[in-house]
Amino acid sequence: MKILIVEDDTRAAQYLNKGLSESGHQCDLAADGETGLHLAITGQYDVLIVDRMMPKLDGLALISAFRAAGKTTPVMVLSALGEVDDRINGLRAGGDDYLVKPYAFGELLARLNALTRRSQPVSSSDTMTVADLVLDRNKHRVTRADQRILLQPREFRLLEYLMRHADQVVTRTMLLEQVWDYHFDPQTNVIEVHISRLRRKIDREFSLPLLHTIRGAGYRLGVLPEE
Amino acid sequence: MRLPRLFRTTVFRLSLMYALAFSVLTALVLAVVFYSTQNYLTERITETLQTDLATLLEPDDGGEGHDTRDLIERIKEIQHFDRSRGGIIALADQSGTILAGNLVHWPKRIPRQDGTARFDIHDSSIPPALRQRTDDFDVLVLVRALPNGPSSTKQWVLVGQQLADEEDLSEYIGNLFIFALLLISLMGLLGGALMGRAALKQIDQIRSAAQKIARGDLTERLPVHPRRRNEFDEIAIELNLTLDRINALMKGMREVTDNVAHDLRSPLNRLRTRLEVALLDHTQLLPCQHVLNESVEDLQGILSTFNTLLSISQAEAGIQRIPFSPQDLSTLCRDMGELYEASAEEEELSLQMACDTPLMIRGNRDLLAQALSNLLDNAIKYTPHGGRITLRTAQVDGWAELRLCDTGIGIPSDQYTHVFQRFVRLDTARNLPGNGLGLAQVLATIKAHQGEIHLSDNHPGVCLQILLPLITNER
Numbered sequence: 001m002k003i004l005i006v007e008d009d010t011r012a013a014q015y016l017n018k019g020l021s022e023s024g025h026q027c028d029l030a031a032d033g034e035t036g037l038h039l040a041i042t043g044q045y046d047v048l049i050v051d052r053m054m055p056k057l058d059g060l061a062l063i064s065a066f067r068a069a070g071k072t073t074p075v076m077v078l079s080a081l082g083e084v085d086d087r088i089n090g091l092r093a094g095g096d097d098y099l100v101k102p103y104a105f106g107e108l109l110a111r112l113n114a115l116t117r118r119s120q121p122v123s124s125s126d127t128m129t130v131a132d133l134v135l136d137r138n139k140h141r142v143t144r145a146d147q148r149i150l151l152q153p154r155e156f157r158l159l160e161y162l163m164r165h166a167d168q169v170v171t172r173t174m175l176l177e178q179v180w181d182y183h184f185d186p187q188t189n190v191i192e193v194h195i196s197r198l199r200r201k202i203d204r205e206f207s208l209p210l211l212h213t214i215r216g217a218g219y220r221l222g223v224l225p226e227e
Numbered sequence: 228m229r230l231p232r233l234f235r236t237t238v239f240r241l242s243l244m245y246a247l248a249f250s251v252l253t254a255l256v257l258a259v260v261f262y263s264t265q266n267y268l269t270e271r272i273t274e275t276l277q278t279d280l281a282t283l284l285e286p287d288d289g290g291e292g293h294d295t296r297d298l299i300e301r302i303k304e305i306q307h308f309d310r311s312r313g314g315i316i317a318l319a320d321q322s323g324t325i326l327a328g329n330l331v332h333w334p335k336r337i338p339r340q341d342g343t344a345r346f347d348i349h350d351s352s353i354p355p356a357l358r359q360r361t362d363d364f365d366v367l368v369l370v371r372a373l374p375n376g377p378s379s380t381k382q383w384v385l386v387g388q389q390l391a392d393e394e395d396l397s398e399y400i401g402n403l404f405i406f407a408l409l410l411i412s413l414m415g416l417l418g419g420a421l422m423g424r425a426a427l428k429q430i431d432q433i434r435s436a437a438q439k440i441a442r443g444d445l446t447e448r449l450p451v452h453p454r455r456r457n458e459f460d461e462i463a464i465e466l467n468l469t470l471d472r473i474n475a476l477m478k479g480m481r482e483v484t485d486n487v488a489h490d491l492r493s494p495l496n497r498l499r500t501r502l503e504v505a506l507l508d509h510t511q512l513l514p515c516q517h518v519l520n521e522s523v524e525d526l527q528g529i530l531s532t533f534n535t536l537l538s539i540s541q542a543e544a545g546i547q548r549i550p551f552s553p554q555d556l557s558t559l560c561r562d563m564g565e566l567y568e569a570s571a572e573e574e575e576l577s578l579q580m581a582c583d584t585p586l587m588i589r590g591n592r593d594l595l596a597q598a599l600s601n602l603l604d605n606a607i608k609y610t611p612h613g614g615r616i617t618l619r620t621a622q623v624d625g626w627a628e629l630r631l632c633d634t635g636i637g638i639p640s641d642q643y644t645h646v647f648q649r650f651v652r653l654d655t656a657r658n659l660p661g662n663g664l665g666l667a668q669v670l671a672t673i674k675a676h677q678g679e680i681h682l683s684d685n686h687p688g689v690c691l692q693i694l695l696p697l698i699t700n701e702r
Contacts, residue, residue, distance in 0.1 A: 102499070
């Protein structure tokens with residue numbers, strides 16, 4: 001992916017650049033809002049990472065101007081922990097996701113992947129398939145190897161989200177936000193418990209595990225690549 | 228039994244004491260008036276009696292001595308003209324036998340010697356017909372020995388006056404005193420009650436402000452009247468200055484904590500990113516991969532503590548900045564209950580929910596969810612296997628009530644306020660993971676929502692009650 005990082009904290013930007021490069025992405029850096037907007041409009045990027053507070057042009061103003069120019073490139077807003085409604089303002093200005101500093105790098109990576117995947121046209125099909133696991137949204141039905149798996153409504157939504165983001169790492173906060181629609185920081189493994197219940201239902205009786213825990217990052221649904 | 232509050236006020240007591248003091252003073256003044264008037268009256272009557280006696284004994288021919296028969300005649304004359312005045316007159320011999328006059332016999336209490344004396348009107352010596360009134364009063368008499376004749380045949384003249392007027396005077400003064408007493412007491416009571424109420428009103432204002440301060444709102448100030456400046460106002464001004472100082476100190480301390488958290492966050496986060504990025508490099512398996520992974524997790528813990536600390540400060544400081552919208556507390560509870568049901572089941576706990584009544588409150592969904600998550604987290608963490616957690620919502624007098632009870636290790640009642648402070652962990656909880664910020668965050672959130680938190684014993688375990696103001700049907 002080609003990523004534009006607009007961030008005035010140069011050291012933070014460099015670590016970000018290094019980490020994203022290690023993960024196989026290519027980054028451009030801009031240290032203030034004006035330069036960032038210019039690069040964003042003239043260049044071709046898959047995703048923008050924009051800091052909220054910046055000299056010359058504020059992050060939200062940058063996004064508004066960027067959207068006003070007719071650009072649809074997904075934007076990730078970064079912000080120091082600020083007011084509670086920052087997230088809402090960030091999204092209202094045209095941001096696609098919002099991450100509060102300090103964040104785990106894995107979290108950012110997972111969200112960037114989810115963002116770019118989201119921006120690609122989602123198959124309009126009502127059924128989703130990962131290996132031999134099939135989810136039918138219309139019939140509210142899940143099967144694995146043609147065996148019916150009974151899920152509770154919330155488990156169904158959890159699996160649906162995981163399947164939509166198959167082969168991507170999704171973090172616990174992403175799940176809490178997308179499946180439960182809550183934005184807070186649970187102190188314990190409350191999501192982990194739901195995942196292990198789901199895993200029991202879809203994986204236990206089958207030889208090929210599909211729902212994996214990625215240490216320090218989150219979960220991934222899919223067949224592990226053989227290395 | 229306790230007196231009503233008004234009667235226990237200092238002002239009221241002072242008023243009563245003043246009323247009492249004034250009553251005693253009035254009584255003294257009236258007593259002086261009474262006795263001097265009585266004295267004066269007695270003197271005047273004595274003078275009259277002396278004149279009467281002198282007239283009686285004055286010899287017609289200007290010679291010496293008295294003729295008894297002549298005297299008896301005169302007495303009869305006087306008696307005749309004096310009927311209506313109630314005067315007493317008598318002539319007796321040495322043995323006390325009445326020779327003339329209107330007495331039945333010589334009064335027993337009156338010695339036969341020169342001088343004045345008093346005795347009761349109801350004395351048997353006074354014939355009832357002579358009495359001016361039937362009530363009780365005295366008779367003042369003047370006794371004089373007649374100088375003629377040998378001592379064995381000495382005669383005694385007695386003239387007297389009924390003192391009904393004096394009795395009237397004492398009755399009048401007595402009534403005056405009772406009236407004055409009633410008036411003073413009434414004024415005292417009324418004045419005391421009025422002033423007491425005024426004082427109570429001010430005390431109540433001060434008290435309600437003090438209660439808010441005690442509940443932790445250090446920005447509240449005691450009311451001070453702009454002009455009056457009485458002793459309560461002076462105390463309030465002093466206390467307000469003290470509160471300003473305390474508030475400034477507390478704020479300063481919080482700011483230091485917040486600044487430390489804030490300033491350490493950036494370098495720690497960079498450290499974490501650096502470690503994470505180093506771990507991303509799959510080409511080389513680092514020899515200390517395991518250590519690095521654990522370090523990243525520890526850093527995550529530290530950063531999360533800092534975040535919580537800062538978000539508590541925000542909830543405390545930025546009450547106006549937090550966006551509030553109508554929320555149904557019951558829906559929120561059901562959602563969070565459902566989120567934690569799996570965790571409870573994992574710990575072999577039963578989580579029972581009764582959150583059916585819609586309870587609309589103004590609030591911030593994410594903050595309330597965080598608070599509920601902290602509470603459910605605690606309940607699950609501190610309740611042993613096989614325990615029970617109940618989550619209920621109800622409407623209580625215009626409040627939305629949330630009750631979360633567990634059968635866990637509980638909280639000693641003397642620690643009920645202590646546990647809501649930052650970084651407080653009870654001894655019983657020290658071996659379990661946690662940063663001691665959960666309940667502080669809950670309290671800050673509930674306060675930002677103008678709500679209340681109460682803890683109580685659940686025998687075993689603890690019951691936590693949260694009250695949040697319901698949205699009233701405003702147009």
